[in-house]
Amino acid sequence: MSEVFNEDRRARQWFTAESERAPPTIIPAPASRHEPFPLTDLQKAYWLGRGDFFELGNIGCHVYVEVDLSGVDRRRLQAAWEKLIDRHEMLRAVIRDDGLQQILPHTPRYDIKHLDLRDADQAKTDFELAAIRSRMSHQLFSPDRWPLFEMRTTELKERTLLHFSCDLLFIDIWSLQILHAELIQLAYQRTAHLAPLEISFRDYVLTAAQQRNSKSYRRAEQYWLRRLDTLPAAPKLPLAKNPVAITQPRFVRREAMLDHEVWRKLKSRSAKARTSLSGTLLAAFARVLAAWSQSPHFTLNTTLFQRAFPASARPSAGW
Numbered sequence: 001m002s003e004v005f006n007e008d009r010r011a012r013q014w015f016t017a018e019s020e021r022a023p024p025t026i027i028p029a030p031a032s033r034h035e036p037f038p039l040t041d042l043q044k045a046y047w048l049g050r051g052d053f054f055e056l057g058n059i060g061c062h063v064y065v066e067v068d069l070s071g072v073d074r075r076r077l078q079a080a081w082e083k084l085i086d087r088h089e090m091l092r093a094v095i096r097d098d099g100l101q102q103i104l105p106h107t108p109r110y111d112i113k114h115l116d117l118r119d120a121d122q123a124k125t126d127f128e129l130a131a132i133r134s135r136m137s138h139q140l141f142s143p144d145r146w147p148l149f150e151m152r153t154t155e156l157k158e159r160t161l162l163h164f165s166c167d168l169l170f171i172d173i174w175s176l177q178i179l180h181a182e183l184i185q186l187a188y189q190r191t192a193h194l195a196p197l198e199i200s201f202r203d204y205v206l207t208a209a210q211q212r213n214s215k216s217y218r219r220a221e222q223y224w225l226r227r228l229d230t231l232p233a234a235p236k237l238p239l240a241k242n243p244v245a246i247t248q249p250r251f252v253r254r255e256a257m258l259d260h261e262v263w264r265k266l267k268s269r270s271a272k273a274r275t276s277l278s279g280t281l282l283a284a285f286a287r288v289l290a291a292w293s294q295s296p297h298f299t300l301n302t303t304l305f306q307r308a309f310p311a312s313a314r315p316s317a318g319w
Helices: 002-007 009-019 041-049 074-087 122-136 173-188 201-213 215-230 260-272 277-292
Strands: 062-068 093-095 101-103 113-116 149-155 160-167
Touching (some): 062 173, 122 160
């Protein structure tokens, strides 16, 4: 990890100094909530990258999850999701033809489709579930048409299975955790009450855009602009097929589990090195890529969480 951090020590010091300052004040503007506003840089990348003019395009940044909902009342689940669509405005967002995003003031009622497989045999159940997973796990939603998600349920012999497919143009993984927690709360607790949201994602984006005029932002921008000519290219890995020849890519999630003792030791070593676990895992990933790359000198580009909500604000689900 010292190889990663020593080279950019000055940049890290700038970030640390800036992060210790008070976050910018976000002033709610409810009267302008449904006016168009710019995409973030990452939203732009996801929006453009789903086109067929890039290698491995024709695919959105997308997530598909399944959740077991034992004993759930489907009517309460339907009401809970309708309430969350109304509560979290980025569930009602679209991208206009001019490249601006807009929160729709109203959307049609969203009905959660349901499939009852309680009386089906195992072969029929496996077939139906495989069909749902195959279709929903690689959906490509149209950014200009609502909704950019799909929710449905399957009734099995002993449980209800929730299927949820969502484009990540407007909802990130952090937002999904918020939505999941609130959906469970509303679906299972008759007296559930969710505190009102205080700021809009539009308010946040416009406030964050103002930070581009700050001295710290300009200093960091100049630093990375100077580094551009010295940054190496992406890893040059052996490929089974030229990416240009792949017109309908399908991505598969790979995962592995570390036992508790190995994970404990890894966390301890990361703490001693004063690095985050994400940084440690990224360094390990880079070492593996280096073993296969034509050159061990390459650049890895990653996304990051960059929220800066005031402690008193309750963020809605959104970027």
